Amino acid sequence: MLDQTCIDAASSTKLVFVGPVGAGKTTAITSIADSPPVSTDMPLSGPTRGDKTSTTVALDFATVRIEGGHSVFLYGCPGQDHFEFMRPILLRGALGAVIVLDGSDPDVVTHCGYWARTVADFDAALPMVIGITRTEEVPEFDLITVRKAMRAQGITPPVFTFDARNPQQTTQLVRALLLMLE
Amino acid sequence: MRIDLRTAALTDPEDQKVRLAANLLGAVRIEAKLSPWDGTRCDVVVVNADDAYGRRVMELAQKRGIGLVAYAAQPIHFALSTQRHVAEGTAASLVSALRGVIDAARKPDSPARPGTSAPAPLPGHTSDVSALLELTHDSWRGRDIDADIAGRRISIRASRGRVTAATLSDMLAARDALGERAETHAFTAVAERHPGIGEISWSLDAFLVDGALRCRHQLPAFAGSTYALRDFPDLGSTRETLTPLRIANWLQQRPGCVKERAAKAGISADEVNACLWAFRASNLLVIDEPPAAATPPAAQAARVARPLLSKLAARFGLAW
Ligand SMILES: Nc1nc2c(ncn2[C@@H]2O[C@H](COP(=O)(O)OP(=O)(O)OP(=O)(O)O)[C@@H](O)[C@H]2O)c(=O)[nH]1
Ligand SMILES: [Mg+2]
Numbered sequence: 001m002l003d004q005t006c007i008d009a010a011s012s013t014k015l016v017f018v019g020p021v022g023a024g025k026t027t028a029i030t031s032i033a034d035s036p037p038v039s040t041d042m043p044l045s046g047p048t049r050g051d052k053t054s055t056t057v058a059l060d061f062a063t064v065r066i067e068g069g070h071s072v073f074l075y076g077c078p079g080q081d082h083f084e085f086m087r088p089i090l091l092r093g094a095l096g097a098v099i100v101l102d103g104s105d106p107d108v109v110t111h112c113g114y115w116a117r118t119v120a121d122f123d124a125a126l127p128m129v130i131g132i133t134r135t136e137e138v139p140e141f142d143l144i145t146v147r148k149a150m151r152a153q154g155i156t157p158p159v160f161t162f163d164a165r166n167p168q169q170t171t172q173l174v175r176a177l178l179l180m181l182e
Numbered sequence: 183m184r185i186d187l188r189t190a191a192l193t194d195p196e197d198q199k200v201r202l203a204a205n206l207l208g209a210v211r212i213e214a215k216l217s218p219w220d221g222t223r224c225d226v227v228v229v230n231a232d233d234a235y236g237r238r239v240m241e242l243a244q245k246r247g248i249g250l251v252a253y254a255a256q257p258i259h260f261a262l263s264t265q266r267h268v269a270e271g272t273a274a275s276l277v278s279a280l281r282g283v284i285d286a287a288r289k290p291d292s293p294a295r296p297g298t299s300a301p302a303p304l305p306g307h308t309s310d311v312s313a314l315l316e317l318t319h320d321s322w323r324g325r326d327i328d329a330d331i332a333g334r335r336i337s338i339r340a341s342r343g344r345v346t347a348a349t350l351s352d353m354l355a356a357r358d359a360l361g362e363r364a365e366t367h368a369f370t371a372v373a374e375r376h377p378g379i380g381e382i383s384w385s386l387d388a389f390l391v392d393g394a395l396r397c398r399h400q401l402p403a404f405a406g407s408t409y410a411l412r413d414f415p416d417l418g419s420t421r422e423t424l425t426p427l428r429i430a431n432w433l434q435q436r437p438g439c440v441k442e443r444a445a446k447a448g449i450s451a452d453e454v455n456a457c458l459w460a461f462r463a464s465n466l467l468v469i470d471e472p473p474a475a476a477t478p479p480a481a482q483a484a485r486v487a488r489p490l491l492s493k494l495a496a497r498f499g500l501a502w
Binding site: 012013064065066067068070072095096127131132135136138139140141142143144145147151156157158159160161162163168169171172173174175176178179180181182 | 344378380381382383385417423424486494497498502
């Protein structure tokens, strides 16, 4: 008898985007998916920032069709802490995780450590890449400190700066992840 | 006075003599930092000219005006007094050759033989190399500097992995001129945390990679045979997307065999060479040293069925 999970593993796979509120997960998924994600976004209460007017409350979901009628599913975890329970649910069975962080956040190093640890604690062998948005807005942005903090934790994923609105730059993150599996 | 002394293709006895000579130079207040030739700028290189690799390095040194001491069984006549031949001899005779080269480099040069009038580069001071190669030199690599490249001012902040400029046009012009000759006074080291020029802020790795690929036809061969990366370069925003990513990935996974793997994947040798120069300039590339901890080759494939992974890779522009 064929195991159902085998069939699924052979025909579909998923990538999970995690990171703090407002980092750019929904935007990144939108950049590379075939069609806009199905998102459980709610209008942001309180002050908004730039063109961000909503926040994801359960998950983002989108697909990228690949040759042979297969698909890769893209999931975005909500950034808010009270949706923490969603993370292992979404990470299970993933082929890799993209950690999206906001480079204009003064706490970006702390967030990076926290999210990398979250992914590594779920599965230490799960390939991950870190993508940092909005670095063009902060001339004092410091990539080396982020790398050092990662090394101190014994986690050394590629750390990229990128603009989540840019499909080519978002694709670079996915490629880096796929190359780890080559 | 400090000098950066390199060696290439020396026999063991020659190598020992150079080490001894480097110590002896201390007596005349010359502090020589000794390391193997890696293609980057230095003050003096000692080569074994009877060896093919040594001869190649000698030619490069002559071309770039680097001080040169060449071991060879047969005498070699050099046009410049910054270049000397030594036969097998004592460490003391090597010290005297080295001092001759160093002194000649400090003085405005006179041709060693009458009738020749080759321009006289001063090792360590003039720059007959491109801005990119200059940035790989120990004096600049990994440091925060303000730079003037093709008349455009940029701030390289290696301590933060960033480069800044006042305008986008300055940034683009500087990047595209990385292959042009650097002026001697083009770079100024600044203290860490010194604010950079302007508001336009880019990834330093991406800036160097795109600039290097643009001038890839002009770059000399990068020396060494085994390379590894300290960290994965920040390639999120490179204009040239695939090639540097693949090269970085190979360097990260299995140091050493990048050239062969690239050739198999149809990536040209000059693209690999350009990426090596760029990764070196951004202080990420380690040459001829066993890597501290190479990322274990991905025993990951089991996460996704192989055929599916290939299709997925193809969908994102990766063919393997
Ligand atoms: N200036 C700038 N804005 C960016 C960049 N990347 C993303 N953005 C913007 O940042 C905001 C990110 O918002 P979302 O994509 O909703 O963030 P999220 O991670 O899904 O947030 P939650 O769902 O609330 O957890 C959007 O308004 C993007 O347009 C960048 O590199 N530069
Ligand atoms: Mg969202």
